[in-house]
Amino acid sequence: xxxxxxxxxKEFYHIFRDKRSIFILFGMPIIQIMxxxxxxxxxxxxxxIAILDKSNDAETKQLIAKIDxxxxxxxxxxxxxxxxxxxxxxxxxxxxxxxxEKDFGQKLTNQSxxxxxxxxxxxxxxxxxxATNYVNAxxxxxxxxxxxxxxxxxGLVIDSRFLYNPDMRSVYTFxxxxxxxxxxxxxxxxxxxxxxxxxxxxxxxVLLVSPLHPFQVILGKVFPYVFLSLIxxxxxxxxxxxxxxxxxxxxxxxxAAESVLFIITALSLGILISxxxxxxxxxxxxxxxxxxxxxxxxxxxIFPIASMPLxxxxxxNIIPAKWFIIIIKAIxxxxxxxxxxxxxxLILLGMTLFxxxxxxxxxxxxLE
Amino acid sequence: MEQENIIQxxxxxxxxxxxxAVKGISFEVKKGEIFGFLGxxxxxxxxxxxxxxxxxxxxxxxxxxxxxxxxxSANEVKKNIGYMSQKFSLYDDLTIKENIRFFGGIYGLxxxxxxxxxxxxxxxxxxxxxxxxxxxxxxxxxxxKLAFSxxxxxxxxxxxxxxxxxxxxxxxxxxxxxxxxEEAHNGTTIFVTTHYMDEAEYCNRVSxxxxxKIEALDTPKKLKEQFKVSSMNDVFxxxxxxxx
Numbered sequence: 001x002x003x004x005x006x007x008x009x010k011e012f013y014h015i016f017r018d019k020r021s022i023f024i025l026f027g028m029p030i031i032q033i034m035x036x037x038x039x040x041x042x043x044x045x046x047x048x049i050a051i052l053d054k055s056n057d058a059e060t061k062q063l064i065a066k067i068d069x070x071x072x073x074x075x076x077x078x079x080x081x082x083x084x085x086x087x088x089x090x091x092x093x094x095x096x097x098x099x100x101e102k103d104f105g106q107k108l109t110n111q112s113x114x115x116x117x118x119x120x121x122x123x124x125x126x127x128x129x130x131a132t133n134y135v136n137a138x139x140x141x142x143x144x145x146x147x148x149x150x151x152x153x154x155g156l157v158i159d160s161r162f163l164y165n166p167d168m169r170s171v172y173t174f175x176x177x178x179x180x181x182x183x184x185x186x187x188x189x190x191x192x193x194x195x196x197x198x199x200x201x202x203x204x205x206v207l208l209v210s211p212l213h214p215f216q217v218i219l220g221k222v223f224p225y226v227f228l229s230l231i232x233x234x235x236x237x238x239x240x241x242x243x244x245x246x247x248x249x250x251x252x253x254x255x256a257a258e259s260v261l262f263i264i265t266a267l268s269l270g271i272l273i274s275x276x277x278x279x280x281x282x283x284x285x286x287x288x289x290x291x292x293x294x295x296x297x298x299x300x301x302i303f304p305i306a307s308m309p310l311x312x313x314x315x316x317n318i319i320p321a322k323w324f325i326i327i328i329k330a331i332x333x334x335x336x337x338x339x340x341x342x343x344x345x346l347i348l349l350g351m352t353l354f355x356x357x358x359x360x361x362x363x364x365x366x367l368e
Numbered sequence: 369m370e371q372e373n374i375i376q377x378x379x380x381x382x383x384x385x386x387x388x389a390v391k392g393i394s395f396e397v398k399k400g401e402i403f404g405f406l407g408x409x410x411x412x413x414x415x416x417x418x419x420x421x422x423x424x425x426x427x428x429x430x431x432x433x434x435x436x437x438x439x440x441s442a443n444e445v446k447k448n449i450g451y452m453s454q455k456f457s458l459y460d461d462l463t464i465k466e467n468i469r470f471f472g473g474i475y476g477l478x479x480x481x482x483x484x485x486x487x488x489x490x491x492x493x494x495x496x497x498x499x500x501x502x503x504x505x506x507x508x509x510x511x512x513k514l515a516f517s518x519x520x521x522x523x524x525x526x527x528x529x530x531x532x533x534x535x536x537x538x539x540x541x542x543x544x545x546x547x548x549x550e551e552a553h554n555g556t557t558i559f560v561t562t563h564y565m566d567e568a569e570y571c572n573r574v575s576x577x578x579x580x581k582i583e584a585l586d587t588p589k590k591l592k593e594q595f596k597v598s599s600m601n602d603v604f605x606x607x608x609x610x611x612x
Contacts, residue, residue, distance in 0.1 A: 006473035010462065017461045202455030208423045209451040209528075210474045211443060 003212065007220035014194065015224060024190065029182045029232050033239050036174035044072055044130050049096040050088050052079040059105035063142050067098070072134050089121050096120040096131050108146065164333045175240035176328045177301035179233060180321045183259070184295050186229050187266030188273065189287035195221055195274035196283035214363065222267050229263045230256075249335030255328065258345065262324040265348055268355035269320075275362040295321040323347050374399045374526055374557050375420065380429035382415050389415045391580040392429060397526075397559060402552050404571030405561040406604070412580040413561045414530060420559070421451055421528055434525045447475070450519035454531035456511045458518065460504030464495055467503055468518060475522035482521075489517050509540035516547060520556070527551070529560040533567065545570045565601040574600070576607055583607050 015021045049067075053060050068075045076094060079085065088094040099117040101107075107114035118135055120128040165172045195218070198204040207217050237255070240246040248255065269291065277283035296302060298312065299321035305313055316322050323344040330336035338345070375397035382390040390412045397403045407413045418424035420431050422442035431438045434448040458467045465486055472482035490499050493513055503511060512532065519527055529548075533541045545567065552558050552572075560571070568574045568588050575585040584591055584607055588600055595603045 003474055003476060006470060010459070010466070010470045013462055013466065014459070201460070202453045202457040203459060205423065205453050206451060206457045206471075207474070209421050209446060209449070210471075211446045211476065212474050213443075 004216060004220055007212075007216070008223050011194070011221060011224045015228070021190065025186060025228055025232070026235075028185065029178070029236050030239070032178045032182060033175065033236055036178050037171050037239075037244050044127060044134065046074045047072060047095050047127065047131050048076040048093050049073050049098060049131075049135075050077040050079050050085075050094045051075060052082070052085065052097060052099045054102045055100045055104035057103075057105035059108055059146075060100045063100075063139065064098075066142055067135065067138055070134075070138060072131070085119060089119075092121075094121070095124075095127055096135065098135065108143075169244075171240065171244040171246060172333060173301070173329075175236065175244065175246050176325050176332065177299070179236045179240075179259075179328065180262070180299060180301060180324050181292070181295055182232055182236060183229050183263055183324075184266050184291055184321060185287075186232055187225055187263050188270035188291050189284065191222055191225050191267055191270035192273035192277060192283040192287055193280050195271070196277045196280045199274075200279050218271060218363075222271065225267060225270075226260075226263055229266075230260065233259045233263070246332065248332050250331035250337060254338055254341075255331050258324070258327050258331065258341070258348075261345065261348055261352070262320065265320045265324075265352040265355070268352050268359060272355050272359045272362070275359050294319050298322065299325055301325060318351075320348055320351050323351075372399050373397065374434060375403075375559065376432040377420070378430045380416065380419060380431055381427050382412075382419060382424065383427045389580055390419070390426075393577070393580075393582045395575055395582060395585055397557060399525075399557055400552060400555050401572040402548060402558040402560065402570065404568050404574035405559060405577070406563065406565065406568055406574050407561075407577035408563060408608070411577040413577050416577070417528055417530060417559070417561055421449060422446055447522070448525045450522065450524035450527035452515050452519040452527070452529050452532055454534050456508075456515040458503045458511060458515050461502055463500050463502050464490065464506075464514065465499050467514070468521065471518045472521050477522060485521055489521075493517060509536055509543075512536055512540070512544060513547060516544070520551065524556065526557040526559060529558065531561055531563070533562065533564060541567070565599070565604050568600040576604060578608060 015025070051064055053064065064075065067073050073096075077088060079088065079097065082099075085097050085099075088097065097119045099119065101115045101117075104114045104116075116139060118132055120132050122128040162168055195204075198207065198221075204217075208214060212220075233256075237248070241248060270287070273283055273286050273290070277286055298305070298308075298316040298319045300316065301321070305316050305322065308316070327341045327344045327348075330341050334340075373396040375395075377396065378394050379392045380390060380394070381388065381392045393416060405413050405417065415424065419426045420433055420438065422438050422445050426439070433445050436445050436448070438445050459470070462470065468486045468489060469482055472485060477485070490496055493510070495510070495514070498506065503514070506514070516527075516529070516532065519529075533544060536544065541564075548558055548560070549570065560567075562568070571588065573585065573587050574591065575582045576591075577583070584594075584603070586594070591603050592598065592600065595606050597603055597606060
């Protein structure tokens with residue numbers, strides 16, 4: 001045990017004396033979460049729009065005021081004719097134009113279906129799509145209120161609700177996503193690099209000639225990263241909760257336990273990589289190409305898995321990150337307990353055992 | 369007086385697939401001697417040595433090191449040997465003291481013993497001024513001496529040196545061999561691989577490996593007589609030519 005502690009201490013020296021390690025360990029998580037939380041977002045805010053109001057009556061004014069009041073839109077300009085629409089789009093500042101037909105208010109009160117046209121600048125499809133949906137929602141809302149006021153019912157009323165994330169806040173997907181990426185990065189990449197480093201400088205040989213058992217060596221190299229990854233997970237979750245107001249509806253203990261499991265999964269992957277890689281650069285390349293990209297692309301962090309082509313959907317199943325993201329989203333947002341995530345947990349556990357067995361086997365081959 | 373054998377190797381063979389790296393070598397090393405394990409790069413000396421220190425399993429044959437069969441009790445053997453690899457293998461980002469403490473620690477030395485040894489070692493190598501400096505800043509020659517001393521921390525019966533003088537200047541090499549000599553006088557057996565033939569002169573006995581086989585084994589003096597040449601380098605050249 002004393003030998004093991006000495007080993008762990010040495011490992012911490014390596015980590016804390018290397019500026020790059022410190023940056024990856026403590027700088028990256030904070031930078032990433034801030035970037036994703038503030039800069040990269042699916043939400044729209046203060047989109048500049050223009051209005052072409054051919055009716056100019058009380059109803060349209062009311063509706064326009066309602067749109068203007070929302071923080072999503074900023075009414076920048078009032079147009080006078082259809083010809084102006086294309087000109088304002090070409091200038092680039094206006095992203096959406098709302099056109100009210102003549103006698104809008106009259107038709108509305110007559111129940112003869114007035115028309116509104118929404119024209120948007122789809123050079124940026126995400127903004128165009130989201131902005132259109134938001135405008136739609138505001139108009140629907142207005143019409144419903146109007147009808148209720150008149151005591152009239154106009155056919156079908158759709159009442160849609162976004163459960164678990166009513167404001168559609170993208171932070172809710174980014175916090176679990178960033179946490180997954182960071183844990184993968186720290187655990188898998190950093191351990192594989194640090195083991196490869198010992199091989200490169202020749203100390204691994206010396207360690208193997210010492211009375212330390214090879215598994216003690218690996219355990220000693222991996223242990224500090226379990227500890228540091230846990231700190232990282234705590235930092236990310238705290239930032240999510242306190243800075244971005246993300247809820248933790250499920251059990252904190254379950255969240256921590258699942259995180260430990262995922263850290264071990266990532267570490268075992270890191271060990272597996274290090275059995276193959278002889279140099280730090282190879283280890284880094286394999287981790288980057290083999291782990292980071294799939295984690296970002298195939299885990300459902302950024303791109304929804306359900307809308308991928310079938311082969312990629314199948315492939316996503318072998319990405320441990322996919323299962324971890326499902327688990328933490330369920331715990332944090334839906335407040336799920338273990339009975340609802342045991343299947344995903346079992347899959348992660350199985351993957352971990354598989355990687356460990358494979359590494360042990362590879363490790364033995366190398367020793368022979 | 370016949371001294372006891374501390375290493376005994378019998379028909380040791382190592383195959384990698386179809387390639388036979390070590391072809392059934394047999395030899396013994398006596399206690400307290402400096403045994404030179406010579407050969408060109410790729411002759412199989414590192415592979416052979418790895419089997420002796422228990423980090424590579426022989427395909428067939430047997431090796432007894434410090435009275436123990438390596439195949440059966442590799443772990444016991446490891447406690448009795450020291451090892452210094454050709455890269456000097458210290459941690460550049462740890463200080464001299466931290467390196468000593470770490471390597472003493474993994475051999476299970478008591479903290480008090482480590483402390484005494486650290487003071488003694490730093491004094492002997494005259495490293496007092498840089499004891500708290502990181503090893504990465506030391507010149508190669510100092511690193512090499514330090515690595516050698518660290519390999520001896522747990523007072524092994526045999527110390528294996530793999531190309532210990534690679535890339536070091538001639539003066540430092542000479543000093544290093546003096547250290548080796550001193551240690552051998554203290555009763556430690558030295559097993560050293562090298563491809564510098566002039567260094568063979570410092571050894572009590574040398575074996576020369578060519579293509580996985582030991583082609584010559586004797587004292588440098590007798591080998592020179594046998595091949596009727598004046599230097600070990602010529603012995604090696606003649607041997608290599610004969611085999612071709």
